[in-house]
Amino acid sequence: MAMTDVGEAAITALATAMAEAMFAHAGELTDLDQAIGDGDHGLNMKRGFEAVMAELPAIAAKPLPEALKAAGMQLVMKVGGASGPLYGTLFMTLGKEIGPAPDRQELAAALAAAIAAVKARGKSDTGQKTMLDVLAPVQAALAAGASIGEIRAVAGEAADATVPMRATKGRASFLGERSIGHMDPGARSSQLLVEAVCGVLGGGR
Template structure:
């Protein structure tokens, strides 16, 4: 995973979030504060502005830098949660991880997100995408970079009939049912972006 590859990963993630900012805002307007798209866009624009500097770092340090940027620039709950995810990955990953090490690191980072958000699977959050993606990643098999985006998209779709238990959407109770969770959607977009770069490698 050389500097150019890390730069392409950063660019793909940022481009995916920025391109879908209006969609994320619309999803969040239905069940939240309506700021998820704008906040995520702001955060990834900040990451993109430092992309060359971040990409020059070893992978663990690059992830920690991304996490810090998201914590500092993304408002609401999303900044701390995505920042925690990235920094957790940075702490758990070696500089040149195997697929098994990456899957284990993602599991540890997800535990950090659970603790930070006091949430778990089935509560209509980003975890409803991250947990099944990690499970599919850990199971390994062929064409991971092709299969994981489909797992993520299906998991995001599965949040539509859920009742929100955590976050701003939980205030709506039954009215949160019938809407996709914006954090689940942004997580799905990021999985798709990361896998697209691996598919091109």
């Protein structure tokens, strides 16, 4: 799964796929967040990726590392709540850690560093019903040599696995036991972004 030529067309395709996933599922993400959060996750993610799309020609013209940093900055500036800083940190750290034509090993290492940065920013870890509960298994699958289709499946299974969890971080943690039985909206948005990337890279459905 070497991304040997991550040029303007590939960056445009990846950003567009992620944005379209957020636009298509904004209502679902809002519904999930209304159950256990502030109720604004879908709107916030939609707003953030609208900002990325508005700047896409300039972003896509940059080398991959700079494009990721630029997209991350848009998310930090435009996405409200906790999600903006966390997703912004994810993308900006990927940009710092990755080269312009990463192979699987480099991609896995960059994602591991980005996940560590998200943990530090959110003072959170896996098992607390957050986006990390999707990102960490996806990184492990990537590092282990999983196929694109397998990575997509891991993301879906990981998001589903947040349903029986009790939230111990974020606004959902205030609900205690009542947070059980709901999928974490951040985990779902992470799943959708992973699936979008997998689709562009050839995972199909």
